[in-house]
Amino acid sequence: MTSLRIALLSYRSKPHSGGQGIYVRHLSRELAALGHRVEVISGPPLPELDEGVALTVLPSLDLYREPDPFRTPKREEFTSAIDVLEWLAMCTGAFPEPLTFSLRAWRHLHRRRGDFDVIHDNQCLGYGLLPLARLGTPLVATIHHPITVDRDLELAAAPDWKRRASLRRWYAFTRMQARVARRIPHLTTVSQASRTEIVEAFGVTPDQLSVIGVGVDTDTFRPGRGDHTGPARIVSVASADVPLKGLPELIEAVAKLRAERDVELVVVGSARPDGPAAQAITRLGLTGAIRFVSGISDDELADLFRSATVAVVPSRYEGFSLPAVEAMACGAPLVVTTAGALPEVAGPDGLAALHVPPGDAGALAAAVGRLLDDPELRRRLGAEGRRRAVEHFTWRRTAIRTAEWYERAITKESENRC
Template structure:
């Protein structure tokens, strides 16, 4: 345990609270660190995290132009919204097809924090990896960073699915920020990631030596995400979480699997998330005539998400890559039988095939349909996997465990910074 309270600046360039792992990570990690007695101030751009002041966590908003907000993404700001040169950089970058938020948030963080560094023992970046972190790292305060997974994985899958050269050119411009993230990651002294699979991917994509990264898994609230005895699931209901309609999440393949199952039995798919009207998932639903069999919900709090998981006969994670997968652990914590692909960290998180989930190859609708059908037909197997999943989640994936290990990592970074050790020293 940590002997003294730490003063922590936790940076998150966007922190959508109910979808996407980064916002969930910030909300729960900050709360659990505060419960351990540490002083935490979150610095975020929009969309903002849900921070409860009663938990002892502060929130400082670093305003951006919020160019991708709903319902008017890629909007043109009014002249009065431009307050600094960073705002102008953000807008001009968007106009050229780039995604500027990691860079511009890091510059705003540097501008704000450079006068306040004496107030903090450590600065913790959450996946931003923008150039503004580098001058912060050259101060006396250690700068540490979490990389959930390298966004190059998302880029490569989208490029592979692109229909033509124009789309590929647009994607390369959009994902140009990943080059910056690789450069910054190589220059920061302390990095963590959420699984060994993510660590290996970061090593390959960013050229960061594996021994420079600490693996600290994330968790769930096992009191909220818990079984509810006496509440039977809805027959044939399949639940999945897809924070975005991109090839990475494998939603199109799951929809194709549902079409195969519909030929034999009554099933419905509930997707936590939303899709683009012209995206691959929406096109698959229309092509396969599944408009009445697939339902979408979004923006729901944890309590409603837990209720939805508990209503499922089967939960599915069909992803083509996952650096960790909070939805898998949330389903397991609820005692819901799970089908997951073998992509990325999913076998690491769920355990060997048949322990807490059934495993299938990524990108294979037939294998998904077969595994889901097997569970729907075997109540005993569903109960066994559900019980094992709950046990595995409670033993390995709680936010308190994550917070304790993260605070220990902070302390190591602080001591090494005080001792003047460099990246080169730590590799000897």
């Protein structure tokens, strides 16, 4: 395979929360290991990258950074019209980062015409990508899942019209993403379930979309003896405290389980003080039984999965679910909902995981309780989960298939120009 010069664009690449930063880090590392030259071009929060992968930072106002999200920038921070646009859009309640990052990417890359063989956008889908396609370098994009799914679930859970109006303004960028996606001929996504959702939500044609699953570092995420003693431990990962992740249902299931068993829940993520998870914890009196941890490394996450009596993915939708694969790679017995790509990732019910309907706290409690009471079933699911992760979901496999996809896009674009 020819060595390629790859520009990998990522508008935000938080390394330990959410799939985008994880995808950028591991895909770039494995592409470099295959002999390709990879340069990640990112706005804040910045990714953690491995040796051999270059990073170019496109500074922004970073309006959503911790610990001061929605901050007011100082006057000297405004250095361009794009900065002003970003600030004004945030002031109206919109989420401007996909648009403003794409404009900064255009400003940067049009000065570097000829430096790359392919430009790969990771879920930004901003208007600034469209002139990039006219630079003569093939433009491709990954859509992990359409953010319209997140929007619709949050709208359904909104308590009043004011909240719904605010959400519609925040998610207005999804209209831009749909328009841009329809103009990019080479798209990939991570599962057949996500492919179906993208075709329906964004109006792209099925032949635009290739399916390339993502992976797990099977050396870091591997079985071993956990050092946990005490109550049975349930572990779940929630990159955001939003209805999509199903945390309130999991918390309610824990309350049901604690009526008969000594259990604790550890959530990798954080809960908003006024969010649905915090409200459920207070309402059910579970403050001492549920712990949130965030900002942990891959090694720490793997240790946590190894310490789990049961791992749970309670989501109402997943375009793929890296946490499910990471838990399986660690040999953790797993319970997943049947939402989105989760059955596709975890395999048939009872093979590497138990399946439950999304949004059903009773079914979730019953499945977790079944595993807590059956050590042999936990052992069997854990062993099958590890086998499935190693055979189907490695970053090396993802990188090889992605490089083949690049080659097809480059060949097709070359034919179109002739």
